[in-house]
Amino acid sequence: MDVVTLGESMALFTPITQGYMRYASMFSLKIAGAESNVAIGLARLGHQCGWMSRLGKDEFGKKILNFIRGEGVDVSCVSFDSSAPTGLYFKEIVSDKEINIQYYRKDSAASRMKPSDLNEAYIAQAKYLHLTGITPALSEGCKETVYAAIEMAKKNGVTVIFDPNMRRRLWSEKEAKEVLLDIISNVDIVLPGQDEAMVLFGEYEPEDMAQQFLDHGVGSVVLKLGAEGAYYKTNKESGFVKAFPVERVVDPVGAGDGFAAGFISGLLDGLTFVEAVKRACAVGAMVTQINGDIEGLPEREKLERFISGSYQKDVNR
Ligand code: KDG
Numbered sequence: 001m002d003v004v005t006l007g008e009s010m011a012l013f014t015p016i017t018q019g020y021m022r023y024a025s026m027f028s029l030k031i032a033g034a035e036s037n038v039a040i041g042l043a044r045l046g047h048q049c050g051w052m053s054r055l056g057k058d059e060f061g062k063k064i065l066n067f068i069r070g071e072g073v074d075v076s077c078v079s080f081d082s083s084a085p086t087g088l089y090f091k092e093i094v095s096d097k098e099i100n101i102q103y104y105r106k107d108s109a110a111s112r113m114k115p116s117d118l119n120e121a122y123i124a125q126a127k128y129l130h131l132t133g134i135t136p137a138l139s140e141g142c143k144e145t146v147y148a149a150i151e152m153a154k155k156n157g158v159t160v161i162f163d164p165n166m167r168r169r170l171w172s173e174k175e176a177k178e179v180l181l182d183i184i185s186n187v188d189i190v191l192p193g194q195d196e197a198m199v200l201f202g203e204y205e206p207e208d209m210a211q212q213f214l215d216h217g218v219g220s221v222v223l224k225l226g227a228e229g230a231y232y233k234t235n236k237e238s239g240f241v242k243a244f245p246v247e248r249v250v251d252p253v254g255a256g257d258g259f260a261a262g263f264i265s266g267l268l269d270g271l272t273f274v275e276a277v278k279r280a281c282a283v284g285a286m287v288t289q290i291n292g293d294i295e296g297l298p299e300r301e302k303l304e305r306f307i308s309g310s311y312q313k314d315v316n317r
Pocket of ligand 1: 089293
């Protein structure tokens with residue numbers, strides 16, 4: 001197995017029409033969840049991935065499992081809970097400038113995950129363990145599960161990649177900062193957004209911000225700078241990578257997961273660090289072009305055409 005991820009996935013409802021949800025009468029039903037988004041992104045690029053989670057034993061849980069399995073992600077470490085529901089998530093697209101997220105996930109099946117749900121042998125056989133800061137925000141049990149997974153990975157020489165993915169609807173900045181900083185000091189590679197990094201360390205230019213992460217004990221950091229691209233720093237090298245131009249952002253949600261999938265895919269393919277960051281920027285940009293958190297995650301051939309600049313010119317008649 002190349003990569004194992006752990007986290008909650010939900011049924012995602014989006015009104016068919018733009019505007020406030022109170023006026024919506026029709027919704028599309030998709031699935032989403034930061035960690036399964038990354039697993040799907042990696043699977044589409046041809047990597048072997050597993051996703052660990054708990055789902056409600058309900059129709060949405062079954063839909064999510066079938067969908068993720070259908071994408072070629074291993075779901076053998078996903079369990080069903082008959083006493084708690086699958087979480088729901090609504091994405092209200094009011095305008096190009098305003099997207100509101102509403103969760104209905106308190107006491108969901110996934111929020112009941114605990115360390116004993118983990119299978120150490122499953123984590124041990126992976127090259128990378130990918131985690132995000134969403135899971136520790138779900139419950140005390142989930143937080144303990146994240147720490148236990150990190151422990152298992154470290155014990156077995158598995159590289160841990162962490163996306164802080166700070167979700168202010170799940171916890172306060174103060175709480176998030178305390179836990180995320182502690183997790184960050186325990187992992188190998190961190191993929192923060194610039195705004196999250198600012199909450200964690202204060203205001204710095206990218207170069208100094210990246211150094212803050214290294215001083216905090218991280219091996220390598222890739223700072224996501226949105227339309228500016230990314231800045232990376234390891235103990236050997238550092239530099240800026242330009243973003244891929246995007247004509248119109250249709251839906252930015254999920255771009256960070258695409259970025260993570262592209263980056264890990266690059267590492268798995270043995271690309272240099274900077275080339276892996278470039279692939280990350282490309283996948284992140286592609287995700288913003290299609291509505292939905294996973295719909296824009298490319299297959300390898302499309303990604304290659306996007307990077308070479310030929311994909312934008314496609315006319316499919
Ligand atoms: O990164 C996108 C995720 O935020 C989305 O797919 C849903 O996992 C999700 C969350 O908790 O917001």
